Amino acid sequence: MIPNPLQTPHSGYHWDGSDQRFFEGWYYRVTLPQLGETIAFMYSIEDPQGGQPHSGGAAQILGPQDGYVWRSLPDVDLFWAECDRLALGHWRTPGLPRHELPPDQFHAHSTEGYQATAHLNQGYLCDPATGFYCRWDYAIAPLYGWGSPRFPQQSTAGWLSQFQIFEPGWQILMAHGLANGWIDWNGQMYFLHQAPAYSEKNWGRAFPREWFWLNCNSFDGEPDLALTAGGGRRQVLTWAESVAMVGIHYRGQFYEFVPWNSRVSWAIDPWGRWVMGAEHWRYRVELVGTTTHTGTLLRAPTLGGMQFCCRDTMRGDVTLRLFEKHWNGHESLLLTATSSTGGLEVGGKPWREVWRSRA
Template identity: 45%
Template sequence: MKFLPHSGYHWQGQSPFFEGWYVRLLLPYSGESFAFMYSIENPAGDLHYGGGAVQVLGPATGTKANQDDQLIWRTFPSVQKFWASPQQFALGHWGKHTSKEPASPLPSDEFFTLVKEGYQIYHHQHQGQITSGDRHCRWQFTVEPEVTWGSPNRFPRATAGWLSFLPLFDPGWQILLAQGRAHGWLEWQSKRYEFDQALVYAEKNWGRSFPSRWFWLQANHFPQHPGLSVTAAGGERIVLHRTEEVALIGVHHQGDFYEFGPGHGTVTWQVAPWGSWQLKASNDRYWVTLSGTTEEKGSLVHTPTAQGLQLNCRDTTRGHLLLQLGAIGKGLMVASRTDTAGLEVGGNWGLG
């Protein structure tokens, strides 16, 4: 893959500090989805909270099979057992392991022998296993990147533009993969999934503080339009010690990239505390509308706060989304629906 901006680990001794990675695996034939959330907080170890965690949001099973997703998660308090590459998308963290202290990174064929609870992402190989009460998740798959952020025929771009390389925005945000393909297996509680050509999405964020409130939408499985993908997010961020509200939308369609947001047009939104995400955007050439809805109650997941990880965010991976993209003065280019959209609100948006 071409060099991807911000793919490496950003910590250089800052305190406080967090970095988080989100990887979503979608099985198109069933619509089932697994979202992996990896995080590290206060790697310097000088504050009362710190350490890492992995959360996996997956389909409900058993008597709750028709309900929204379930969460399996595990913390790893020791920051010394976390590692990440400053140059590439590679990281790992473990808690329980054999009597032999594992090196980092590990050869993929030794990982499950040495690590009893933990994860690693290395050379596009994703591996891990965690247990939470009577729930268990174990996974191993490889990812072939296809589309990052920007035009597929050009070098990948920083999601927040070139200014993101300066110490201006807090937090930072980068789309690592708008779409990739995965091959491998996953054990989710008592069920094993084996897959080929599963869809993958990945992003990351980092900084001294998480947004005080935000919303997010993501989809890369539109059955009538293969290859179509969208990511949108908005909320409050800190710019030079001042807060501002900002939103961004990126659409990949038929080999082209359409971007809306700061420096690339205007975005307006109406997002409810839960259940409805309505966005409109335009620039001098194109326009887009997004209408996301869900009847599910959603699942609470943890996000970094000044008190450590808190259940501060509500998600679903089974949202309904209508995307319409058009050219100014020329009409509609594509309209498509999906029932496997990721929809989210967080912070003081009004989770209740």
Template identity: 45%
Template sequence: MGPNDGYICQFSPDVRTFWAERHRPALGATFKQAAGASGGRAPPRAPLSEDAFFAQVAEGFQATDTIQTGRMIAAEAGAAGPPLSTVPSASWSLTITPKAGWGATSGPSQQATAGWLSVLPVFEPHWQVLMAHGEASGWFQWGGQRYEFSGAPAYAEKNWGGGFPSRWHWVQCNTFDGQPGLSVTAVGARRGLVLGLPGVEEDVGLIGVHLPGGEFVEMVPWNSELEWDVDPWGRWWIRAINSSYEALIEATCEPEAGTVLRAPTTASGLAPFCKDTFFGRCRLRLWRRSGAGKQGAPLMDATSSTAALEVGGGPWWSGWRAKADMKEPFRSLVQLPLDVGGLSRGLPDLLKPPGL
């Protein structure tokens, strides 16, 4: 997805040149090597400098927590659905400075978005916010238009599993007016449970707020009550309450905003399955709650006109009103005070779970 809610897709069923590092966020793929770069040399399988990447890769990409580089063409043959690309090609090179991951910015380590159970093949799919807020600098060539920028807001997440949820909605914003350092990520999803429970799904959700100054407010199904009311397109209402906080997100966009994107599905592979816009209007309100459970004065009341909004899966014939209901025994298990990262710290890399 690109400027003005544009879209480009380069599809390839060949995964042999895809690579990913086991214990840090780094991945990439080469669709086509640059002229003169093959000569018996294998495609790269580790991050390269910008110059080295473009010298070796005619079509492909690489991404880590601090760089993103790529060049691609519109090539949708083999992907489900009609052609959707709005430009013939795109290329980019960015350097990224992470500001907030998923957890307090002053903490010794970050948190698993779905809790410690993320290291097990329990949920379908798994989801991790890698960078709730960051700053990106570099250039982006979108068709015939070149953009150069410095300190632009950045966000990154990771999904893994067989396919995206059967239904979901998502709101992300780190560009609130007059509130540098404020970020919110919210989601509601109908996900599968794959550990011995085929065909069983559950509705889960969360609201995560990184406040200016580094404090992190995490409202998840095992510590909060979450509910949402989301239209097929154009309106998002998400609320969470626990003993310490209450959060409310209200977001809207114009009916004509957004574009249909392909996403991984278990039934049809990469297929048109969601709709996104970067031109959402978002209001975030956050209150502290007293010991008596009463709502106090607003801790935060912020707005933005550049929120990222999404709906996916479905079908979305009508609005979706639901409450998060995480099933047992997972709801109890995820609350166990296990530090999987700490427990695995002394293990050889080959014995560590991927991602740690």
């Protein structure tokens, strides 16, 4: 086991063994800027106690050109995850141990499934109806968790997220890292050499009613820059609230804009355009994401099980502008950055008008 000094809170598995409705999901992504392509791996488990209508796991991949492959992994007894660190796996091969396999033995022993940690992502999926497959194996070197790398890492939703009062919980596991290895996308080989990598997770009893997301760590000419922004309407105990945040890691600094320290506003089209602004006493940020691609429908856990309820593209155009405020009321521009390999998403109950709000 490789230690991870950048391990974030909530990196471990959250299920407490109860029989209440529960899901947990993990998201891993690598980008190949020179090809303009991104490949994202999404793993999930629902009602792991078993014997429930939606008990089971799944793995889905958003591939090159917004391609898509999905497989259910129905046997909850073949899923495992560690409670004290980021480590999980699910396979279709009965008899395999419910813990991490030695990386050099994974492909020899597992006929289908995956295993993932803070430093590794391996797997194989094959659609039996079409024969389309994906096989992957890459190592990850984390550069940023969530927060300044010089201090203990932070909960994305603040210290209250240690209590299960938000539905769902959300944690950025690694805002930026570098991946080395390979991905075989149905015979097309993609070799990763210091490829920008990212990971996050969510967990709880329900997804938010509506949500949006912008993410990029492959900006033009800025290899040490990572952006994650998003918002939604989430459940908080017995009421619902609209929240949003922006987090930027740049040259060793962490710029955080969250509801408890900033004003955050957004205007999100049903699809095609994402606009966010946030500011506090010291900094201000402007974000614009756009796409002309139709995107890909993805499955997400809902009260009714895994359903197509979000749309993603990994070929979004993203512009970021970061300003520093001064005592005399003036501002100076710290950073302007652009990318054509940004991740853009809308999800939940579709909205028909531009969603404008402020938190």
